[in-house]
Amino acid sequence: MSLHFELVTPARQVRSEEVYMVVVPGTDGEFGVLEGHAPFMSTIKDGTIRVYRAAGASPEEIKVQGGFAEVGDKGLTVLAEHVEG
Structure with a gap:
């Protein structure tokens, strides 16, 4: 059992991977x-x-700094304004 997780910024894709769970600061x-x-x-x-x-x-x-998260059929996508590191 896995969740597809993508983390992107306006400039680039930071992550695209299968994980167990993600906790997001809503x-x-x-x-x-x-x-x-x-x-x-x-x-x-x-x-x-x-x-x-x-x-x-x-x-x-x-x-992360700001942005939004969407959970859909394909998993979790987080579009962050900025990602440190």
């Missing part, structure tokens, strides 16, 4: 996305995206 609070999540859109605030490659694994943290 403007109304953090939310986690697993495979099969219902379609959903949210703006995101400055913060940290946590990417879990497997169940129970320690997350990889990616700092």
Whole structure:
């Protein structure tokens, strides 16, 4: 079971990979996305995206600034205004 995760900025694609779960800093609070999540859109605030490659694994943290997230049939896409690193 895996979730397709893409992280992009206006300038480039930062990530495109299969993961277990992603936790996103939504403007109304953090939310986690697993495979099969219902379609959903949210703006995101400055913060940290946590990417879990497997169940129970320690997350990889990616700092982002602004943007939005969309969950659809193809997985989770995060369009961030800026990604550190």
